[in-house]
Amino acid sequence: MVPHLITALTGPINELEQRILDSTPAIERWFRLEWMEHTPPFYCSVDIRNAGFKLAPVDTNLFPGGWNNLTQPMLPLAVQSAMAAIEKICPEAKNLLLIPENHSRNTFYLANVAQLQRIFHMAGLNVRVGSVDPEIKETKTIQLPNGDELTLEPVVRSKRRLGLKNFDPCTILLNNDLSAGAPGILEDLHEQYLLPPLHAGWSVRRKSRHFQSYEEVSKRFGKLLGIDPWLIHPMFAKCGEVDFAEGAGMDCLQTNVDALLTKVRRKYKEYGINEKPFVVVKADNGTYGMGIMTVHDAAELTSLNRKSRNKMAVVKDGQPVHDVIIQEGVLTAERMHDAMAEPVVYMMDRYVVGGFYRVHADRGPDENLNAPGSRFVPLAFAESTHLPQHGMKPGASAPNRFYMYGVIGRLALVAASYELEATDPEAEVY
Template sequence: MVPHLITALTGPINELEQRILESMPAIERWFRLEWMEHTPPFYSSVDLRNAGFKLAPVDTNLFPGGWNNLTNEMLPLAVQAAMAAIEKICPEAKNLLLVPEAHTRNTFYLANVQRLKQIFHQAGLNVRLGTLDESITEPVTMALPDGSELVVEPLQRHRGRLGLKDFDPCTVLLNNDLSAGLPSVLEGLHEQYLLPPLHAGWAVRRKSNHFQSYEEVAKKFSKLLGMDPWLINPMFAQCGQVDFSEGEGLECVQTQADALLTKVRRKYKEYGINEKPFVVVKADNGTYGMGIMMVRDAKELADPSRRTRNKMSVVKDGQQVSQVIIQEGVPTYERMNDAVAEPVVYMIDRYVVGGFYRVHAERGTDENLNAPGASFVPLAFAESNQLPRPGAKPGASAPNRFYMYGVIGRLAMLAASYELEATDPDAEVYE
């Protein structure tokens, strides 16, 4: 069973797919060599956009939710990958402490926590949940729609180690993106692994750093395949000291958006693409599809409406937006039952374990789909996405298309690895 997709199966994406399939041994060897030098993030998810002429990541999440949207068929892959990841970090691990988002009763999010707990339990670990919500002082039981329950317990810190009552874990896994700041209870842990590290949290992390690293990865990869990196890389610019509510710093955003639109027009002309380019202005940190606007003409930024100012002023947990990334807009031409769709690829360690389509019936091909009203359709791999069919025509075979998604997803994951190394506050700097 493979989702029925109406994709723009013409033009360069077929050439790109063909080139990726023909170069599969070289690609896999290249990844293998990269992973000898770099450590993959513990887990990640990547939002892709397939424009028919271009396939690129537009966001990489290092604290992915949505694991409940993966099918049961994907569980064995996820469990194997989790085993490999834990083995590298703490082979003697018995206990895993999972720290979810605080203050949430959202049943979809809790189903995601339940699925993560299931994956790591099946990987051979005792998994318990500890919350950063200081108002929780006793274990709390939360009911899920399927009749199961989750117990969330207050965190305890003892002699520099983080745990729960009668539970001392080797590894602490965050499924909380730290948008609200870095909690002191997580700092300076003694002989415990905190995954992902604190500097991966949105209190510190910046999308512009990630896409700087991705540009580097895309150039290396494109050189290997002898192709234009633009086909897999969204161009971007960045502005600091921006305050939408006060209208400050908007000249920078307008100038950069104008320059980027000019660059994209040039590329469209080079490839004979008959589209009106757009850019996406979004908070340089943060998630949940907040603080995002589409711009087709830089003049729109001269005097944004009050609604736009309010929307762009704060992101999750009420954090003020002071820096933005201006990113080349990549339209999505994948559809499912007449609704616009985009693939999201999920990874644990260096392995692709599955994914789904984010589908939104009320949004256009050039709009953000991560918004209320979105639904999720699993990327139901009838066969493993790691086993493409070399003989099939590009675009004709779902495993081939999914293999290509997996390659681009892994490039974004590798970029996250570069990014985390470059921004690690504890890394030794060699002059």
């Protein structure tokens, strides 16, 4: 099932799709050369928005949940990619410890953990799930609505290693984004691979740093294709020392919002786009769709009510928001049964392994769809994961559309690899 676009099939997005399809050999070579120089994140998901006139990533998650939303036909590729990723890092790997989020009673999230366990088990590893939640003191088995069961065990830390009772893993896979900071129990591990690394967690990571890297990638990729990088890149600004609870730092926010809206208006005029520009203000280290608001005019910020300010003041795990990224808003022109939709692309190592549409019936084309009430519809990857079909008209073929989404997802993956290199505390500085 493929959502139909309400945008005209002669729009700029189809010209971009055609350019990408015509350039497939050059694009794939470009990615190969990038991966010779840089290491992709272990796994990743990317939220993409297709406005009909531009296509851009709006969020990149280095601890992706939602693996339970991938369909059965997508699993073989996920398993193969997991094998390739593990083989590269620890060829002799036998045991893998999977560490989920703390305090999660969300059965959809736990179904995602069970799906990851299944993927790595099929990749040939003994996989057990160990919790770093201090409240988990004994083994606990949870029945999931889909019939699966998940066994959570308390982790055991020896002087130099982390494992479970009678289980010593060489690889530890985090599905916990460390919003509240990295627990000491995960530090100073000896001869164990921690994936992703601690500095990928939200206690260190910043969205603005990622999009700075993505801007660099989009410029180089734009040059390769002979396109304006703006067509695949959301412009952004950042603002530090904001305090929504107290209403402090709002001048900085208003100034930056106004400046970015002016830039977007200029671009809309250049391309003859008759939409109303907007920006999205997000917590720079935010996650789970928290700490986000849409702004069409800087003046809106002067009259934020208490409820709106409180919503922006803290994110996951009660972390206060002081730094924000102001991102060019990208409309979504995708629809699924009249509900707004946006593609989410999943990758393991350097490979696109699947994805789905996030669909929300109660949100508008300029709103965040990662909110309560959203549902997930698998992308039509059954015919092919991301192999384009040449000779088809742009916009007419699902695999071509998804190949294009996969290209944008992989560009964000390259940007994430730059970002992790730049923030690696152990990297040598020349």
